[in-house]
Amino acid sequence: MSEVVETVKGVVEPILAEHSFYLYDIEFVKEQKSWYLRIYIDKPGGITIDDCVLVSDEVSEKLDEMDPDPIPQAYYLDVSSPGAERTLRNEKDLNDVLGSYIHVSLYQNLEGQKVFEGDLTEVNSDTLVLDNVAGRKTVIEIPRDQIAKARLAIKF
Template sequence: MSHDAQELKQLIAPVVAGLGFELWGLEYRVQRNSALLRIFIDGPEGINLDDCAAVSDQVSGVLDVDDPIPVPYRLEVSSPGMDRPLFTPEQFRRYQGEEVRVRLNWPVEGQRNYRGRISDMDADTALILEVEGHVVRLPLEAISRARLVPKF
């Protein structure tokens, strides 16, 4: 997670928690003249549209006051959904044994895209993935995106 994303997370997490939800994770992308801040929230009863609107209103207020994003930005708030993104070592551990798709920032063993079963975490630094009987160690800082593969 970038330095800016980490700062945004520290600013936003208490707001989300204050409304009774968990900040599951966030994506922060900056283009030349704009930015996208996508926040994923979760709750014991799941998330509905009203929950997303409430969090959006509160987070917008905090961002307007603190003004941490130097360009015009779009704020999106949603639930993690069936193809839940995974951001932290704790989340990877929580879904151990589940199938996941992973996209990397750089190749590991000659590949940037993986689909496999979460086997374990190596400390808090690498995801251990079982891919067709082969074990692959993916450094967390190499992971661009990781999402659960939904079971139907």
């Protein structure tokens, strides 16, 4: 993790704890000619625009007070929710969304498919179990080592 991200994380976490929010991720990236500091936050029930504004104002103020400046170049600060279809990156993320509808992409075909959507009913060290896959009343066990990406999905 970059030094900027580590420094910002130290500033952000106490602010989030004060408001009962949690940190989902931080990015400091250059896109074309501009730098972006993106802070993704969440809370049970979801983040509002007002929550993002509150955190943005407080983080901006704290970063501006720091000497030396932890980010000497110009950058845009963006505080937002990780989104309705956020990536499920680790065990905690998966366990937090048990019972939710998710999208899973695989490295190779399983039962003739590389993509599955369904209700996450079980998470263990070897597999994820999805129920109601693709609208059918079926259950599938997906080996964890075959999963390329898992994310929340919106059920239509």
